[in-house]
């Protein structure tokens with residue numbers, strides 16, 4: 001990988017055409033690859049030589065996007081997945097099995113909360129949720145002998161709180177387990193969790209990375225720094241019977257985790273990113289740095305307007321000096337806090353719904369982090385499955401509105417909010 005600055009890497013990393021080759025990343029819309037000998041195929045299947053076997057496991061178009069995302073996050077490798085949900089699922093299940101345990105921040109995306117609290121539980125993996133703002137001693141109480149990972153979000157969706165990544169990294173290190181950080185909202189442009197001690201980074205590329213709401217996708221990035229040989233991860237160090245006895249740490253050194261995720265989990269479960277979606281995600285990544293700058297700039301203006309309105313009860317946006325997470329944002333998000341704001345308007349749930357229905361430019365969509373301004377009421381959509389007490393644990397009041405500031409002129413967005421507030 002190159003030592004270029006991150007803006008240059010958004011455009012130039014991943015695909016590097018040779019003389020006379022297409023300038024733009026080609027879409028290798030092929031499930032399969034051709035070989036000269038059966039011996040070569042056998043070596044591929046024994047993981048003795050690198051190369052593509054089958055698009056479920058790897059594909060040249062997808063691989064370029066994986067290399068670009070790994071470079072942006074500062075990892076040794078990445079694996080693209082069919083969605084952000086798949087990325088979180090594989091990131092955890094790659095190192096957890098029945099009987100294992102995970103400590104997770106309770107302030108996370110509703111889909112991840114459901115995955116952790118219901119689906120993983122059925123698979124025998126138990127997740128304990130902690131308050132990310134609690135003291136280290138308090139969080140330590142959630143650990144058990146079978147704890148295998150810690151999970152949290154850089155900027156929590158939709159509470160818009162900022163994670164103290166170094167605190168979580170310290171706790172994880174003390175317990176000899178990796179820290180997995182969902183960096184979807186911040187993107188590597190605003191924060192690179194690996195620089196603060198995260199071991200694995202996951203993304204819903206569906207959001208800012210794509211940026212135009214065309215492709216559902218996800219990614220897992222491996223920092224390559226975690227010591228899998230500490231005795232807690234036999235699946236990483238002992239021979240894998242499904243690969244003629246390959247031991248991942250021995251065969252792939254610092255890439256053990258991400259290789260296992262691909263050749264074992266992706267091979268068996270099959271939630272891969274399609275070449276077409278990788279192509280579209282790559283186009284999004286090329287402008288990520290510029291878009292993030294404008295999302296942040298517009299969001300500050302909108303957040304200030306909301307803060308000044310007597311119709312608004314409270315605003316969560318960490319770039320505002322009055323925000324609870326202002327200092328944390330100064331440390332982890334010095335370039336800005338993304339385009340997502342959450343706020344509550346006076347009058348409760350009914351008034352929140354009325355406000356949303358009156359908006360003309362901002363569209364009601366089950367999506368965030370997109371070029372077009374969007375608005376969502378988490379309690380009646382993404383977090384609908386949560387009980388009132390689970391909602392409060394996740395930091396979501398029933399009247400909370402999640403507002404995703406787009407790339408339109410900020411004055412037009414503000415005028416729309418103003419007329420809808422009435």
Ligand SMILES: *Cc1c(COP(=O)(O)O)cnc(C)c1O
Nearest residue numbers: 083084085109157184204206217
């Ligand atoms: C949307 C989202 C996810 C899930 O991603 P999908 O691509 O929708 O599966 C995970 N984490 C966060 C923070 C998200 O915003």
